[in-house]
Amino acid sequence: MRLSLRLAAALSCSVLAFAAVPAAQAESLPERVIVNLTETPATSLAFNWRAEAGGGEGFIEYAPLTPGPAYPQTAVRIAAKRTAAAFTTRDQEQVSADYYSVQLTGLTPNTQYVYRVGREGAWSAWRQVRTAAAEARPFTFLYVGDVQNDIRSMGGLAVRRALRQTPDAAFMLFAGDLINRADNDGEWGQWFDMDPHRLAETPSLMTPGNHEYMKPEGAEAQQLAPQWRLQFNLPDNGPSEWLSETVYRVDYQGVRVISLDADMMDEDPQSARDQLAWLEGQLTDNPARWTVILMHYPLYSTARGRDGAELRAVLQPVLDRHHVDLVLAGHDHTYGRGRPHDQGPVYMVSNVGPKQYPLGDIDWPVRKGSGIQVFQQIEATPDRLTVRAFTMDGLLYDAFQLDKTGQGAARLTDLKPATPELILRREDR
Ligand SMILES: [Fe+2]
Incomplete structure (x- = not known):
């Protein structure tokens, strides 16, 4: 009896050391x-x-x-x-x-x-x-395409799958169209609600898509959703204040990640010139062996009726000349991966959300898919990038590696699995 009283006293003492839990507010x-x-x-x-x-x-x-x-x-x-x-x-x-x-x-x-x-x-x-290591050292990061619709529920399930399957992800890239209606605050609430703890524990970078832009009544030009700069704290090292937190650069353990504002590049000629001039500088004076571009619009499209011809004409010569390794895009609600030019980047289009488009009549990808939700693990070492795309059921859908020991173009090795291509969405819906 005495023993249990003493135990009870000790327990209550230790409890008192913690702040009382206030009423839920x-x-x-x-x-x-x-x-x-x-x-x-x-x-x-x-x-x-x-x-x-x-x-x-x-x-x-x-x-x-x-x-x-x-x-x-x-x-x-x-x-x-x-x-x-x-x-x-x-x-x-x-x-x-x-x-x-x-x-x-x-x-x-x-x-x-x-x-x-x-x-x-x-x-x-x-x-x-x-924090990152100060030097080039192996690590893995995640890249996902558009979440956009049914964000909390179906989009969130896929994003959580990506995070669960990559518990050691150093960071996560979102390729734009995180939500559907630029300034809709309920949608932004849903986005953060996908996985609040992991979004607060896994550093992320996001690039805006066309759905983060809007043209309010009476406005002359597209405007970025007011929430973007309020709720994110992205790097401010881009070409101008106007493109702050949408165009920027991060060097992480031997990998340079560059976000371009694809919507502004498309909409505004001055923005396109500013971004291009800045990009040249980032690619010329680049201490990293690996360079990854994150932008919402693909240079090579996958969805039916789409083409990235204008962006391609402007950007591809620059990316080829500087041996950019990977270009990660979204927007097309399909999957595609290929390297149209031997010395140029590998282009990927991906889609993690539930919205699905049919594939176009395209021959540039060596692996493509529709009607699937996909996420990518990118494993970086000083000499090799290994990219693996998984469908939402956790199965490997595509893979390749890039090897490089100097500063030139990487050597590509295809590692795609022998499983059938999944072409599950043939018509718009
Ligand atoms: Fe889009």
Whole structure:
């Protein structure tokens, strides 16, 4: 009896050491928490979240991950930049929220950190995230195409599949059309809801698609969804302020990833010139052996009735001349992979969401598919890129590797499985 009383006292003491759990008030807690890569991913990471309007200052607390629960005691607190936003979407939603962004700098390379965001009384859960190594070193990242429709449910299932099957993904690339109606805030809520913990723990980069752009009534030009720069904290090293967080570059352990704003390239001649001039610079002065371009529109289309002729005319000579290795696109709601020119990049079109188009009459891909949801694991080592595409049931659908020991064009080895091509969508739906 005495023993159990003592035990009960000890237990209640240890419980008292933790803060009481307040009544549930979900809207006051940070939401839409995301970690993005920076231009120096070995020593810095970028974070973004939002909270109920009028909550005041927001903070991030971070510390190196410890073997046990010591990290809250060693955590360092930094104030975030707060942007109070209030706007009405085209679908008549009233968006009123405080958006917070902060960058952690001076981090140690190749190190596990924990962090939480919010403020006193309204903290997120502690999340874990890792910095890149300072040098070229093997790692794997994910690339997915358009999520766009039925985001929380069917899109989310496929994205979660990709993350589950790649638990060690260093980061994740989204090739645009993350959502369907640019400024629809419910859709953005669904996007973050696909996998809130993993989106807060796996750094990501996203490039905008045409569905992140809109032309509000009376506007003369396409406008990026207001949420894009509010809710992401993407690198700001592109050609102009106008293209900030849509055109940028990240070097990660020997791989240079470049995001181009395909919609603006298509819509606006000045933007196209700015992006091209900037791209030349990024490809000329490039310390990385591997170069990957992420852009929404494909240079080589896969969907019926589509062609990327104009983009091809402008971009392909530049990509060939600089031996770009991979061009990752979305937009066509089909799958295709091929290398139309021996010395040029391998082009991929992919689609992770449920919307499906029929394939065009095309001969450039060596592997193609329709009516399938696909995600790609890209394994990078200093001398080799191995790309594997999986269907949503987790089966290998396509694979190849690129080998390179110098700075020239890579040698391609086809590794596609002997399984039949899946052409499951023959008509528009
Ligand atoms: Fe698109």
